[in-house]
Amino acid sequence: MTVGAVIVIVVTALALAYVKSFNRLVNDRQSVSDSWATIDAELARRHELIPELVEAVTASAAHERRLLDELVRTDQLAALTAGTAAARSGPEHDLEMATRAVIALRERYPALNSQQNFLTLQGELALTEDRISAARRYYNIQVSDLNRRVQAFPSNLVARRHGFTEASYFGDGECRDRERSGH
Amino acid sequence: MPTLALFAVVGAAALAFYAVNQRRHRARVARATALAAEHGFELDVGPKQPPPQKFDLFDLGRGKQVSFQLWRRGEQDSVFDYEFTTGSGKNSTVHRRTCALISLPFTAAHTKIGPEGFWSGVGRALGLRDIEVESDMFNSRYRVTSDDERFAVTLLDQPMIAWLLSAASGAGEIKFELLGPWLLCVADRMVIDRQFGYLDWAQAIRGHMPAVLTSLYPVR
Numbered sequence: 001m002t003v004g005a006v007i008v009i010v011v012t013a014l015a016l017a018y019v020k021s022f023n024r025l026v027n028d029r030q031s032v033s034d035s036w037a038t039i040d041a042e043l044a045r046r047h048e049l050i051p052e053l054v055e056a057v058t059a060s061a062a063h064e065r066r067l068l069d070e071l072v073r074t075d076q077l078a079a080l081t082a083g084t085a086a087a088r089s090g091p092e093h094d095l096e097m098a099t100r101a102v103i104a105l106r107e108r109y110p111a112l113n114s115q116q117n118f119l120t121l122q123g124e125l126a127l128t129e130d131r132i133s134a135a136r137r138y139y140n141i142q143v144s145d146l147n148r149r150v151q152a153f154p155s156n157l158v159a160r161r162h163g164f165t166e167a168s169y170f171g172d173g174e175c176r177d178r179e180r181s182g183h
Numbered sequence: 184m185p186t187l188a189l190f191a192v193v194g195a196a197a198l199a200f201y202a203v204n205q206r207r208h209r210a211r212v213a214r215a216t217a218l219a220a221e222h223g224f225e226l227d228v229g230p231k232q233p234p235p236q237k238f239d240l241f242d243l244g245r246g247k248q249v250s251f252q253l254w255r256r257g258e259q260d261s262v263f264d265y266e267f268t269t270g271s272g273k274n275s276t277v278h279r280r281t282c283a284l285i286s287l288p289f290t291a292a293h294t295k296i297g298p299e300g301f302w303s304g305v306g307r308a309l310g311l312r313d314i315e316v317e318s319d320m321f322n323s324r325y326r327v328t329s330d331d332e333r334f335a336v337t338l339l340d341q342p343m344i345a346w347l348l349s350a351a352s353g354a355g356e357i358k359f360e361l362l363g364p365w366l367l368c369v370a371d372r373m374v375i376d377r378q379f380g381y382l383d384w385a386q387a388i389r390g391h392m393p394a395v396l397t398s399l400y401p402v403r
Contacts, residue, residue, distance in 0.1 A: 035333075127395065127398055130395035130398075131399065133340070133395075134336075134337040134393065134395050137316075137317060137336050137340065138333050141316070141317070141336055
């Protein structure tokens with residue numbers, strides 16, 4: 001086998017590896033984007049439910065104006081916050097906490113427990129939270145995969161050349177901690 | 184003459200072996216029947232074909248048969264002995280398992296969860312990845328494959344992972360296969376006395392699975 005043939009084989013192998021690495025990065029970026037779309041839909045669903053919750057609670061616990069105002073404020077702030085997952089994490093977390101605080105009012109106002117629309121909303125919000133949580137886990141794993149590829153050699157060379165960047169996690173910092181610890 | 188004697192001895196040994204096996208089988212049937220009656224279970228001694236669900240386990244090997252199937256009256260969930268043969272000639276191996284087949288309140292993507300084996304561990308160390316979740320300990324102890332990664336990640340939430348990792352769960356050596364509205368739990372063959380508890384244990388797994396699955400993957 002001539003030196004020329006060896007060079008051709010090596011160059012072909014490198015070219016194939018390059019294309020494979022590029023395609024993986026494209027797939028990973030697409031997975032991150034798709035999984036973010038799922039979170040976005042679930043967050044939008046939560047925003048739809050908040051005004052109904054405020055209305056339902058106002059009927060039985062009008063004295064809790066401060067909590068309700070706080071819920072409306074965090075809802076508006078979260079709805080207005082656009083951009084990356086990192087930017088939305090804080091406001092959406094605040095909204096989750098404010099929602100929980102309002103839902104917890106049923107312990108102080110037993111009338112809420114006999115209010116059918118409140119109970120229905122409570123169930124829907126709990127389900128939506130579960131769906132957000134499931135979507136967040138999947139999204140963060142996709143982000144972890146993409147970021148690992150963007151950082152690791154040799155795929156980082158391909159990533160840098162074609163402008164692939166790390167994506168932001170959404171929500172808790174668990175995945176970030178994992179990545180920092182090198183896993 | 185010596186040849187005839189040899190045949191006679193071999194024949195007698197074969198008959199004795201058959202008789203002992205038959206006696207052992209009858210004793211096992213009697214024991215299973217008594218225990219099933221005691222626990223309020225139905226019993227089908229078999230042998231019969233594996234269930235119609237398209238689990239990978241039921242695709243492996245030949246000579247597949249289900250025996251000693253136990254279930255509670257009016258319930259779909261059951262526990263049974265399952266065996267199949269792989270290889271041929273001197274290299275043939277009979278695999279004996281005890282399986283619990285459990286109905287699920289959602290439609291699962293085809294997913295397998297089992298202990299990390301030697302070769303899959305080597306592959307993982309070399310960077311070949313199956314589905315991974317948020318827990319490094321879980322990833323190192325279990326191997327997960329699925330037709331739908333999103334489903335697998337949704338199934339394996341923190342409480343489910345914690346349960347699988349806890350020694351108290353008893354899940355360490357069990358292989359799980361989910362497909363459609365069914366869960367198959369596969370263990371090494373166990374004595375009939377333990378199978379009733381095994382079915383209860385497998386049924387309790389439903390309680391560890393995230394409730395959100397019923398809304399995201401409703402039964403069709």
